[in-house]
Amino acid sequence: MSKRKSIICLSILAFIMVFLAVFSVINFQVGVYDYKSPISQIKLGLDLKGGVYVTYEVDEESLEGLSASEVDAAITDTAKIMQDRLAQKGYTEAVVTAVDNTNGAKNIRVEIPDVDNADEVFDILAKPAKLEIRILSETGNIVTDASNISSAKAGYSSDDNTYGVYLTFNDKGLKELSKATTGLNYGTDKIYFILDGTVISSPTVSGAITGNPSFISGLPDIESAEALAVQINSGSYQLQFKEQIEYRVISATLGEEAIQTVLIAGVVSIVVIVAFMIIFYGMYGVAASLALFCYTILMILALAFIPFAQLTLPGIAGIILGIGMAVDANIIMFERIKDEYRSAKSFRSSYEDGFKRSLSAILDSNITTLIGGITLWALATGSVQGFAITLVFSVVISLFSAIVITRLFVNLLMPITGEKPSLYKLKRLEDN
Numbered sequence: 119m120s121k122r123k124s125i126i127c128l129s130i131l132a133f134i135m136v137f138l139a140v141f142s143v144i145n146f147q148v149g150v151y152d153y154k155s156p157i158s159q160i161k162l163g164l165d166l167k168g169g170v171y172v173t174y175e176v177d178e179e180s181l182e183g184l185s186a187s188e189v190d191a192a193i194t195d196t197a198k199i200m201q202d203r204l205a206q207k208g209y210t211e212a213v214v215t216a217v218d219n220t221n222g223a224k225n226i227r228v229e230i231p232d233v234d235n236a237d238e239v240f241d242i243l244a245k246p247a248k249l250e251i252r253i254l255s256e257t258g259n260i261v262t263d264a265s266n267i268s269s270a271k272a273g274y275s276s277d278d279n280t281y282g283v284y285l286t287f288n289d290k291g292l293k294e295l296s297k298a299t300t301g302l303n304y305g306t307d308k309i310y311f312i313l314d315g316t317v318i319s320s321p322t323v324s325g326a327i328t329g330n331p332s333f334i335s336g337l338p339d340i341e342s343a344e345a346l347a348v349q350i351n352s353g354s355y356q357l358q359f360k361e362q363i364e365y366r367v368i369s370a371t372l373g374e375e376a377i378q379t380v381l382i383a384g385v386v387s388i389v390v391i392v393a394f395m396i397i398f399y400g401m402y403g404v405a406a407s408l409a410l411f412c413y414t415i416l417m418i419l420a421l422a423f424i425p426f427a428q429l430t431l432p433g434i435a436g437i438i439l440g441i442g443m444a445v446d447a448n449i450i451m452f453e454r455i456k457d458e459y460r461s462a463k464s465f466r467s468s469y470e471d472g473f474k475r476s477l478s479a480i481l482d483s484n485i486t487t488l489i490g491g492i493t494l495w496a497l498a499t500g501s502v503q504g505f506a507i508t509l510v511f512s513v514v515i516s517l518f519s520a521i522v523i524t525r526l527f528v529n530l531l532m533p534i535t536g537e538k539p540s541l542y543k544l545k546r547l548e549d550n
Contacts, residue, residue, distance in 0.1 A: 124533040131530070135411060142418045156422035161211060162231065163430030163504045164368055166377060169231040170239065173217075173364035176224040180358040189224070192357050197226055200243055204230065209239065213428075225363070236367055252310045253298045256317055261298040261309070266291025272343035275333055281343040282321075284331035292330060300326040319346060380434045387438060388414075391445050399452045400543040401535055405527035406448040413444050413519040420511050427511070430504030440512020443484065447520035451476040459544040465537040468544070473525060480520060488513045 119127075143157045164171055181189050197214045204212040212230040230239055252258045268286040275282060287295060299309065302323050311319040311334065321334050337343045388410065395403030417437055421427045455472030463471065491513060494506035535541050 119529070119533050121533045124530045128527075128530045128534070131527075135408075135415065138415050138419075139411075142415055157418050159422045160418070161421075161428045163428050163433065164229045164231050165431045166429065167231040168368050169229070169233045170236045170367045171227065171229040171364075172240070172243075172366075173225050173227045174359040175363045176226065177358040177360040178224075181224070193224055193226065196357055200226065200228060203243065204228075204239070209233070226359075227364075233367075250312045251295070252312060253302075254307055256310050256312065256320075258310070259298070262287070262291045262294045266294065270347040271331075272340060272347045273333075274340070274343075281337045281340050283319075283334045283337070283343055283347045285334065286330045287332065292328075295327045295332070299323050302326075377434075380431070380438075384434070384438050384441075388441065391441070395445065395448070398543060399449075401531050401541050402448075402452045402455070402528065402543070405524050405531055406445065406452075408527045409448070409519045409523040410441065410444060412523050413441065413515055416515045416519070417508075417511065420515065421508070424511075427507055428504055429508065432502065432505035433508035436505045436508035437512055439509060440516045443487065443513060444516035444519050447480045447484070447516065448524055450479055451520070451524070455542075456544060459539065460547045462546070465539055465542075465544070469528070469532075477521070480517070484513050484517045 141153075141155060143155050145155050145158055146153050176193065181192065184192065193216045197216050201212065201214040204210075204214070209230050211232070212228065214226065214228050217225045217227050228243065233239055250263050251261045253261050266288050268288050270286075271284045273282065273284050274280075304324055305322060307323050308320045309323050310317055319334050319337075334346070337346060392403075392407045392410070395406050397403070399406070417440070421429055451473055454476040455468050458468035458472045458475075459465065461468075488510060491506050491510040495503060495510060498506055539545070
């Protein structure tokens with residue numbers, strides 16, 4: 119590549135980097151349009167945003183007679199019901215997970231960031247959902263309720279090519295439903311399913327409901343059908359809780375102070391790392407520093423736009439650890455290039471061979487860390503899981519940064535600086 123082309127490409131990349139950096143961190147408003155930067159859209163964990171978490175211990179007696187798979191299903195369904203109840207009340211960032219206690223007991227842990235009234239949340243979780251089935255209108259006569267529904271299961275009907283929920287009623291419920299739907303204006307009259315005062319479905323009655331299962335049709339996709347099935351099943355939990363074994367309210371002020379402290383530490387560490395890389399590796403260090411800048415932007419974008427990513431205080435430590443790993447990979451490459459140059463190879467050959475021969479060591483170290491991060495992600499909960507998530511992202515992005523972005527910048531800098539060993543801190547063996 120010619121010097122002129124390298125300057126043009128480097129200028130374009132610099133413009134893109136500055137553009138992404140600015141628009142990743144600033145918020146602004148133009149007329150009625152309100153732009154929210156990616157960094158402001160990062161979901162904060164409980165330890166940073168403040169809120170409440172509580173752990174419920176499952177009453178083992180409510181699980182008697184169930185197989186291991188049925189126990190897991192009951193706990194998973196209960197956690198899903200709790201999650202849906204909180205989401206319906208506006209707590210969309212709540213996280214409900216099933217965990218095992220140290221003594222082998224089953225627990226369900228609930229984390230709810232940014233809570234003003236913890237007692238209101240506990241009322242939502244403790245209060246059984248109230249499902250009513252009304253005829254003709256939202257305020258019409260109650261036909262039956264959730265106590266007469268044996269099960270609700272999402273499915274697809276080939277008869278009318280639509281998704282929906284198959285309901286199985288007990289004898290009492292089926293009798294009540296059959297009586298209420300006989301003699302209606304089929305194709306016009308509706309039956310209303312109302313959960314906690316909110317209409318969740320209002321299908322048109324196509325005929326008298328006289329047998330099981332009954333099908334609630336007209337839902338747009340299988341996900342909507344599954345969500346409705348969970349809501350209908352949530353008239354009561356699949357199990358009972360023994361007690362609250364852990365409960366804590368976390369102040370948002372503590373999280374804000376923690377963020378400020380960690381950000382200062384992160385900025386200082388990056389400055390020290392950049393200075394170190396440039397002093398010891400010259401233009402190679404400049405390329406690594408530019409790649410580190412790209413790594414930071416990519417991490418912000420990943421945390422902002424990946425739905426399940428949530429930033430916690432240990433997660434910030436995972437990001438800083440990823441910075442260290444990115445720099446470590448660059449050091450391995452640069453030291454290998456130095457070794458190749460000491461063995462009397464040309465500048466270009468030492469560069470090419472150094473990158474190739476360092477690749478296996480870099481991949482091995484990052485893959486082992488990635489395996490540990492994924493395992494921790496799968497098994498841990500709470501802020502520890504937040505650390506694992508950001509660690510996995512950090513490893514993947516840092517690996518890409520070291521192998522692809524750093525080499526890209528080196529290839530662009532070489533035609534500009536010329537292949538001068540002194541600028542890249544390269545020395546022959548006899549020069550030492």
